[in-house]
Amino acid sequence: MPIEIPDVVIDRLPLYYRLLTRLEAEGRGVISSHELGGELGVTPAQIRKDLSYFGRFGKQGRGYSVQRLAQELRLILGLNRRWRVVVVGIGRLGRAISSYPGFEGQGFDIVGRYDANPAVAGTSIDGQEIRDARHLEADLSAAPADIGIVAVPAEYAQDVVDTLVRGGVRAILNYTPARVQVTANVELKHINPVVFLQSMTYHLKLTARSRA
Amino acid sequence: MPIEIPDVVIDRLPLYYRLLTRLEAEGRGVISSHELGGELGVTPAQIRKDLSYFGRFGKQGRGYSVQRLAQELRLILGLNRRWRVVVVGIGRLGRAISSYPGFEGQGFDIVGRYDANPAVAGTSIDGQEIRDARHLEADLSAAPADIGIVAVPAEYAQDVVDTLVRGGVRAILNYTPARVQVTANVELKHINPVVFLQSMTYHLKLTARSRA
Numbered sequence: 001m002p003i004e005i006p007d008v009v010i011d012r013l014p015l016y017y018r019l020l021t022r023l024e025a026e027g028r029g030v031i032s033s034h035e036l037g038g039e040l041g042v043t044p045a046q047i048r049k050d051l052s053y054f055g056r057f058g059k060q061g062r063g064y065s066v067q068r069l070a071q072e073l074r075l076i077l078g079l080n081r082r083w084r085v086v087v088v089g090i091g092r093l094g095r096a097i098s099s100y101p102g103f104e105g106q107g108f109d110i111v112g113r114y115d116a117n118p119a120v121a122g123t124s125i126d127g128q129e130i131r132d133a134r135h136l137e138a139d140l141s142a143a144p145a146d147i148g149i150v151a152v153p154a155e156y157a158q159d160v161v162d163t164l165v166r167g168g169v170r171a172i173l174n175y176t177p178a179r180v181q182v183t184a185n186v187e188l189k190h191i192n193p194v195v196f197l198q199s200m201t202y203h204l205k206l207t208a209r210s211r212a
Numbered sequence: 213m214p215i216e217i218p219d220v221v222i223d224r225l226p227l228y229y230r231l232l233t234r235l236e237a238e239g240r241g242v243i244s245s246h247e248l249g250g251e252l253g254v255t256p257a258q259i260r261k262d263l264s265y266f267g268r269f270g271k272q273g274r275g276y277s278v279q280r281l282a283q284e285l286r287l288i289l290g291l292n293r294r295w296r297v298v299v300v301g302i303g304r305l306g307r308a309i310s311s312y313p314g315f316e317g318q319g320f321d322i323v324g325r326y327d328a329n330p331a332v333a334g335t336s337i338d339g340q341e342i343r344d345a346r347h348l349e350a351d352l353s354a355a356p357a358d359i360g361i362v363a364v365p366a367e368y369a370q371d372v373v374d375t376l377v378r379g380g381v382r383a384i385l386n387y388t389p390a391r392v393q394v395t396a397n398v399e400l401k402h403i404n405p406v407v408f409l410q411s412m413t414y415h416l417k418l419t420a421r422s423r424a
Contacts, residue, residue, distance in 0.1 A: 007253070007411075010415075013410070014406070014410035014411055017410065077410050077417070078414060079410060092307045093308035095304045095308075096307075097405065101366075103406060103409075108406065146416055147409060147413075149405070154313075171415070171416050173405065173409065185419070187416065189408045189411070191403060191408060192314070193312060193403065194318050197295070197320055197359060198229065199222050199223045199226055200399040200401060201358075202288065204295070204358055204359075204399065205290030207382065
């Protein structure tokens with residue numbers, strides 16, 4: 001049984017992975033925890049500690065093999081397979097998400113797009129049909145998905161999440177400002193731009209010049 | 213001079229704040245670190261440690277005053293004032309961001325919307341003019357902004373960020389998959405859905421049923 005890794009560590013791994021795949025593409029062989037930390041704004045000690053959860057990579061004073069570390073992170077993060085994603089809510093935001101160019105190359109296949117608006121359901125986006133949201137649960141029974149992205153108006157978020165979970169989806173990315181509930185066996189992340197802005201204003205406030 | 217607070221702590225404060233304002237609206241007087249932690253998926257010890265950076269809130273065994281803690285976090289995060297935000301790139305994503313209902317109530321005023329596409333510049337969204345991106349730097353000189361949200365195609369991201377920084381913007385929220393560079397005095401956050409999905413697949417992989 002794997003040991004419990006803190007979520008803050010898990011959340012940093014995709015950033016390590018992203019940097020390492022870039023270095024790999026650039027042909028870099030070895031990288032130090034110092035340089036990794038510098039690129040990512042994390043201390044070298046933190047890098048070593050984070051990676052130590054997953055076994056021994058690299059040798060003291062020799063740095064990490066970029067290729068081996070990237071490959072290990074690919075396995076750790078489950079990126080050596082493809083994941084099926086459905087997007088629910090094809091308004092402005094859902095359209096932007098559906099068209100995001102970064103998913104496919106990273107193993108995330110958008111296999112379904114749903115909207116409850118009768119004027120939207122039945123139309124298509126990027127050549128893919130937008131299905132009526134009424135079909136979501138039945139569709140998931142017929143062809144399961146791993147991840148649901150929720151971009152509906154906030155008041156419908158919980159209903160959609162419940163439907164996704166009933167349909168067997170085990171990870172939800174919630175783009176709505178709604179606070180939704182899931183059972184403990186379902187992964188839930190929120191993307192709320194206000195939360196990002198608020199952690200930046202802490203720093204802005206410290207350096208703010210007074211304005212006349 | 214303030215002591216250095218780890219970024220992971222700063223990043224959690226908006227989540228505390230969000231929960232506390234909800235509890236405040238519900239009329240709750242006091243909350244324990246245990247209950248705060250339960251709501252947020254953080255240990256009570258972590259809550260106490262995070263808040264201890266900012267002075268002494270609450271008394272051992274008595275819990276925190278919801279109202280006082282919310283008010284302190286408002287001051288710590290700089291949310292007791294209004295912040296001027298410009299959005300650059302009014303495609304699908306930029307439109308969704310511009311219309312996000314959560315900004316204004318939290319003190320973030322979108323004061324400018326910019327796009328380089330001549331077919332988009334000069335049109336309006338939600339009754340607000342979309343300005344030609346060529347005017348961005350001059351507009352910022354005339355009327356500074358605090359925060360820039362970047363939702364342009366990835367290949368233009370660095371140019372837009374440079375223009376924002378030249379115009380005096382000190383915090384950038386980058387919605388593009390591009391890795392952009394800023395000087396140390398500028399705050400930079402990325403919203404990249406792939407990074408969120410990748411930290412969820414770590415958990416999914418651990419519980420994945422094998423599929424025939």
